[in-house]
Amino acid sequence: xxxxxxxxxxxxxxxxxxxxxxxxxxxxxxxxxxxxxxxxxxxxxxxxxxxxxxxxxxxxxxxxxxxxxxxxxxxxxxxxxxxxxxxxxxxxxxxxxxxxxxxxxxxxxxxxxxxxxxxxxxxxxxxxxxxxxxxxxxxxxxxxxxxxxxxxxxxxxxxxxxxxxxxxxxxxxxxxxxxxxxxxxxxxxxxxxxxxxxxxxxxxxxxxxxxxxxxxxxxxxxxxxxxxxxxxxxxxxxxxxxxxxxxxxxxxxxxxxxxxxxxxxxxxxxxxxxxxxxxxxxxxxxxxxxxxxxxxxxxxxxxxxxxxxxxxxxxxxxxxxxxxxxxxxxxxxxxxxxxxxxxxxxxxxxxxxxxxxxxxxxxxxxxxxxxxxxxxxxxxxxxxxxxxxxxxxxxxxxxxxxxxxxxxxxxxxxxxxxxxxxxx
Amino acid sequence: xxxxxxxxxxxxxxxxxxxxxxxxxxxxxxxxxxxxxxxxxxxxxxxxxxxxxxxxxxxxxxxxxxxxxxxxxxxxxxxxxxxxxxxxxxxxxxxxxxxxxxxxxxxxxxxxxxxxxxxxxxxxxxxxxxxxxxxxxxxxxxxxxxxxxxxxxxxxxxxxxxxxxxxxxxxxxxxxxxxxxxxxxxxxxxxxxxxxxxxxxxxxxxxxxxxxxxxxxxxxxxxxxxxxxxxxxxxxxxxxxxxxxxxxxxxxxxxxxxxxxxxxxxxxxxxxxxxxxxxxxxxxxxxxxxxxxxxxxxxxxxxxxxxxxxxxxxxxxxxxxxxxxxxxxxxxxxxxxxxxxxxxxxxxxxxxxxxxxxxxxxxxxxxxxxxxxxxxxxxxxxxxxxxxxxxxxxxxxxxxxxxxxxxxxxxxxxxxxxxxxxxx
Numbered sequence: 001x002x003x004x005x006x007x008x009x010x011x012x013x014x015x016x017x018x019x020x021x022x023x024x025x026x027x028x029x030x031x032x033x034x035x036x037x038x039x040x041x042x043x044x045x046x047x048x049x050x051x052x053x054x055x056x057x058x059x060x061x062x063x064x065x066x067x068x069x070x071x072x073x074x075x076x077x078x079x080x081x082x083x084x085x086x087x088x089x090x091x092x093x094x095x096x097x098x099x100x101x102x103x104x105x106x107x108x109x110x111x112x113x114x115x116x117x118x119x120x121x122x123x124x125x126x127x128x129x130x131x132x133x134x135x136x137x138x139x140x141x142x143x144x145x146x147x148x149x150x151x152x153x154x155x156x157x158x159x160x161x162x163x164x165x166x167x168x169x170x171x172x173x174x175x176x177x178x179x180x181x182x183x184x185x186x187x188x189x190x191x192x193x194x195x196x197x198x199x200x201x202x203x204x205x206x207x208x209x210x211x212x213x214x215x216x217x218x219x220x221x222x223x224x225x226x227x228x229x230x231x232x233x234x235x236x237x238x239x240x241x242x243x244x245x246x247x248x249x250x251x252x253x254x255x256x257x258x259x260x261x262x263x264x265x266x267x268x269x270x271x272x273x274x275x276x277x278x279x280x281x282x283x284x285x286x287x288x289x290x291x292x293x294x295x296x297x298x299x300x301x302x303x304x305x306x307x308x309x310x311x312x313x314x315x316x317x318x319x320x321x322x323x324x325x326x327x328x329x330x331x332x333x334x335x336x337x338x339x340x341x342x343x344x345x346x347x348x349x350x351x352x353x354x355x356x357x358x359x360x361x362x363x364x365x366x367x368x369x370x371x372x373x374x375x376x377x378x379x380x381x382x383x384x385x386x387x388x389x390x391x392x393x394x395x396x397x398x399x400x401x402x403x404x405x406x407x408x409x410x411x412x413x414x415x416x417x418x419x420x421x422x423x424x
Numbered sequence: 425x426x427x428x429x430x431x432x433x434x435x436x437x438x439x440x441x442x443x444x445x446x447x448x449x450x451x452x453x454x455x456x457x458x459x460x461x462x463x464x465x466x467x468x469x470x471x472x473x474x475x476x477x478x479x480x481x482x483x484x485x486x487x488x489x490x491x492x493x494x495x496x497x498x499x500x501x502x503x504x505x506x507x508x509x510x511x512x513x514x515x516x517x518x519x520x521x522x523x524x525x526x527x528x529x530x531x532x533x534x535x536x537x538x539x540x541x542x543x544x545x546x547x548x549x550x551x552x553x554x555x556x557x558x559x560x561x562x563x564x565x566x567x568x569x570x571x572x573x574x575x576x577x578x579x580x581x582x583x584x585x586x587x588x589x590x591x592x593x594x595x596x597x598x599x600x601x602x603x604x605x606x607x608x609x610x611x612x613x614x615x616x617x618x619x620x621x622x623x624x625x626x627x628x629x630x631x632x633x634x635x636x637x638x639x640x641x642x643x644x645x646x647x648x649x650x651x652x653x654x655x656x657x658x659x660x661x662x663x664x665x666x667x668x669x670x671x672x673x674x675x676x677x678x679x680x681x682x683x684x685x686x687x688x689x690x691x692x693x694x695x696x697x698x699x700x701x702x703x704x705x706x707x708x709x710x711x712x713x714x715x716x717x718x719x720x721x722x723x724x725x726x727x728x729x730x731x732x733x734x735x736x737x738x739x740x741x742x743x744x745x746x747x748x749x750x751x752x753x754x755x756x757x758x759x760x761x762x763x764x765x766x767x768x769x770x771x772x773x774x775x776x777x778x779x780x781x782x783x784x785x786x787x788x789x790x791x792x793x794x795x796x797x798x799x800x801x802x803x804x805x806x807x808x809x810x811x812x813x814x815x816x817x818x819x820x821x822x823x824x825x826x827x828x829x830x831x832x833x834x835x836x837x838x839x840x841x842x843x844x845x846x847x848x
Contacts (some may be wrong), residue, residue, distance in 0.1 A: 034796050053500070053504060054507060056439075057440050057443055057507050058511045059845040061510070062507065064517070065518055066507070069500060071499070073496075075493070076474065076477070079478075079490070080489075080493060082486070083478060083481050083490070083493075084482060084491040085483040086482065087481070087482045087483075087484075093666065094489055097729075120568075136539065164838070186700060223563035
């Protein structure tokens with residue numbers, strides 16, 4: 001008998017009929033001989049409706065009260081799901097984050113999980129019941145106030161509970177079949193990835209893949225907990241995210257590139273004419289850190305000998321751009337830079353693959369593919385298993401498509417790579 | 425400095441603008457130098473909407489899960505109210521029933537309060553904060569599951585918390601100015617009652633007055649906690665419910681009759697031809713008690729000597745009639761009664777007044793008033809401070825109006841009674 005943790009997102013429980021369908025799937029898992037713990041998000045648009053209500057009442061609601069408000073969303077969906085399961089003749093018990101023992105810090109709106117003490121969940125399972133747990137929420141260790149975990153919170157709840165319960169797998173249900181080699185809306189030949197490593201999945205999440213949040217993959221990696229990303233509309237195998245996808249009973253050879261990710265949500269700021277003195281760059285990035293802005297890529301040109309000045313470019317979430325520009329304006333006199341340039345018409349295209357470690361020439365192939373379709377590269381950043389480039393936003397689709405084909409990821413090319421063992 | 429507990433019902437917090445208006449009233453109470461604890465119901469139709477969702481998912485939802493679902497309603501309203509107060513520059517903290525220390529038994533849907541341990545509320549007050557508490561809900565002492573208190577639950581929460589905090593007053597806000605001598609929709613000359621005793625108010629509630637639930641008045645009486653029923657739409661004094669309304673600094677003489685209540689929600693069942701043997705009536709009412717049916721009035725005719733049989737009539741909530749008839753059918757052979765009659769076209773009209781203790785002839789005046797307007801009396805029941813009659817449903821309005829006038833309760837008559845000291 002296995003312990004299976006399943007997580008269903010808001011679109012999987014959008015209305016009564018969705019909830020009944022999910023209940024059937026849960027009961028089927030239970031009937032197959034598994035213990036089942038389910039993490040559920042708020043129904044469809046509930047969170048947006050609650051935020052809208054809050055906005056009508058207060059332009060700047062206190063975080064504690066906003067968390068109290070928003071957590072009612074999962075309370076509704078989890079109770080309804082438990083009822084639907086009861087209808088099918090199985091006993092289910094719903095639990096709030098607090099009741100499930102999800103202990104967090106007190107940072108309302110984006111609390112971090114400190115500990116998970118799921119004694120009531122364990123008890124429910126031991127009594128043969130299906131436990132339904134509210135995702136996205138916890139209770140503060142210090143203040144005993146209700147908290148929310150912020151973006152990716154329900155996935156993180158699922159992985160954290162699965163780890164604390166030493167579950168065999170954490171199944172994340174979504175509206176697609178799994179993780180793809182590229183966004184199928186851009187690359188029609190994109191394929192579902194059967195297995196991928198935590199490291200690659202983290203790079204995918206950091207580079208714009210929205211299927212799993214970075215935070216939840218990090219958590220799973222720390223506890224070596226297998227994640228199975230799959231569709232709530234079919235019973236097909238989805239994508240397994242595991243520590244070493246190519247040795248655990250699979251016959252596949254590791255591909256060079258696992259997937260191509262893209263991200264249109266970033267903007268680029270260039271600080272022009274920074275005096276080339278020790279510590280100037282540090283001042284700039286300390287200012288941005290103080291404003292709690294996450295910087296992604298950074299490029300500094302070689303300084304021009306004639307002027308003793310250099311340009312520093314960086315990318316950041318477009319949503320943070322206004323704050324960043326305002327902060328930088330304030331230190332213009334102190335730093336003595338000349339001007340600021342801003343560009344939000346950019347996109348990031350990333351190749352991710354642990355296989356590129358042992359395959360030289362990946363960068364050359366990637367850049368040649370982009371050149372062939374006339375896409376210009378503005379910035380470059382690399383890790384051991386990733387190459388990212390910044391291109392013009394209107395070149396993103398062409399770049400993703402070209403890279404996908406250049407690394408033989410298209411559906412019609414894949415046989416050759418997987419079974420042919422070509423070392424290209 | 426006083427400690428004021430205020431309770432606002434669903435219609436007082438129906439939307440964002442209502443919530444802001446209530447917030448202003450709360451802040452005004454705080455600014456006047458009081459400590460304030462607020463109990464709030466779910467917004468307007470929220471509970472009905474949640475029940476509708478539950479019905480779509482399950483025809484017979486488990487009580488535990490239904491309570492989990494419904495309690496999200498107050499969670500929403502209390503968080504929004506706390507935000508609205510924060511907007512006005514005062515600090516508010518919202519608390520669920522569980523957080524507020526409302527400890528109940530485990531009877532989901534109609535839990536009874538066992539204990540109130542409001543340490544977090546006390547702490548919030550001591551820190552100068554306004555505490556907002558979810559009405560209608562608590563946490564089970566045994567199972568630690570979330571419970572709801574059932575009908576009148578929010579009023580009961582308010583009174584119970586006020587008692588536990590030793591508040592100076594529990595203000596119950598509603599959409600009318602207070603308790604009236606009769607329903608103003610029937611009797612246009614009905615007046616607001618300035619002060620009334622717990623005993624009278626309990627009789628009013630038991631006899632169809634919907635303004636306060638019997639349960640909440642019982643609770644207040646036990647702890648001698650003054651209730652102030654008043655409108656959330658004005659700052660006028662409402663009705664004070666206290667232990668002895670006519671000695672506490674008022675100059676009023678006690679009226680004979682405090683008010684006329686009516687109730688159209690009952691039905692009458694007659695068990696025809698019951699053998700006049702010891703224990704037959706007991707069997708009938710034990711059967712009904714086993715089916716958890718609350719009987720109101722009972723009349724047994726003198727048995728006819730010729731047949732040795734009698735008829736037993738009783739009234740009960742119309743909603744329970746089907747269950748009662750089914751239960752009685754099952755014991756027909758055992759009891760040997762002849763048939764069952766059912767009538768839901770009845771109404772109950774009740775005179776309530778502690779003053780009738782010292783005034784003989786109240787019954788005669790009441791019955792004469794009904795006879796004058798051609799209303800026939802079907803059943804009668806009395807207590808020391810109440811006379812109730814069952815009449816045909818189409819006679820209710822006439823009976824209420826006639827009784828109101830016969831006991832000089834009409835607005836144009838009242839001066840004579842209150843100040844004239846007429847002992848009629």
